[in-house]
Amino acid sequence: MTAWVLHVDLDQFIAAVEVLRRPELHGKPVVVGGDGDPTKRGVVATASYEAREFGVHSGLPLRTAARRCPDCVFLPVDRAAYEAVSDDVMAALRGLGAVTEVMGWDEAFVAVDTDDPEGFARDVQRAIKAATQLDSTVGIGENRLQAKLACGFGKPSRDGAPGPVDAGQAGSGTRPGAFRLTHANWFTVMGASPVSALWGIGAKTAAKLAELGIATVSDLAAADIAVVAQRFGPTIGPWLVATARGLDSSHVTAEPYVPRSRGREVTFQQDIDDWDRVRAEVVQLAGLITQDVAAEGRPAVRVVVKVRYRPFFTSTHGVPLGAPSADRAEIEQAALAALEKFPDRRPVRLLGVRAEFAAQPEP
DNA sequence: TCTGGGGTCCTAGGACCC
């Protein structure tokens, strides 16, 4: 028996949930985001595969999506609905008896000892399909990093994008549904990819690496750790090189998620320049946060206010609570005190309030 | 027609203490 990590990812999850409860949308280009009005400020949460053919994708402004695809069906985000389906998915996974770590509404890691990980992957897909009618993709690896990246190679693709170098594990043109990425094929599959293909490396880090002459995963894997650490610090530097080598020492855990903070934020349809109104909005957010803190059952220790000014410049300031508290008046007062720390009174695009909980004791 | 909302983790730099 070998220890495997599986990464399970639901296909176009949010759009699929919407189609499930509105079957007439099946096969149509569906875009979910904001309050469903594509003339407003907001971005795409998920686009169905049909919508993606119009160049609509997650993170795209809704207004741009509407321009690219005027005939797309635009729906509002319905968190409660997705959470309910997600709970069913995760229950189905746990029902298989393996250690399951939930990573979001639509993805989870599963640790399992087996000699047939592809067979277990099919069990996973069958269980999810039976519980929710939803399709999923499974990445198989020797650690979380490999499993996560493997999942991307197993995803259905309608745009004819080429698969990895040795994607021939499945017949060409068919949907693999699962993909195995291990130390054995790591550099064959990943070596020539840009570093941004790695989990945790975004555009900014890729640009900094490029300044060091590092462009591909192979480049980074062969880089001098001391040089990278010099640029990125003693924690991130070595981690970057290890990641490029396909190494990941983190383990899959079934420990329940304990949030470090709870926040609420709003982007206004029109920027606000009246600071009396800004204060009133902060008070309102503080009220919502108080409810979230009460629901969490743990007191807050600090309150942070976020302000995004026009056009898109963001700043934060925080205030510690004198003592841990879940009291509405104290949280509201701290939020207003944090707001006073902003010296700038320019028009405001977004306001946020976040409550931080005390750090959990080390295990 | 720009650029949501919910999070986490790490770093840099200032304050403070000895």
Added chain:
DNA sequence: TCTGGGGTCCTAGGACCC
């Protein structure tokens, strides 16, 4: 004349992810 240096805590910001 001169302004050391180490450790720790806190804050704001950066970067990334779903």
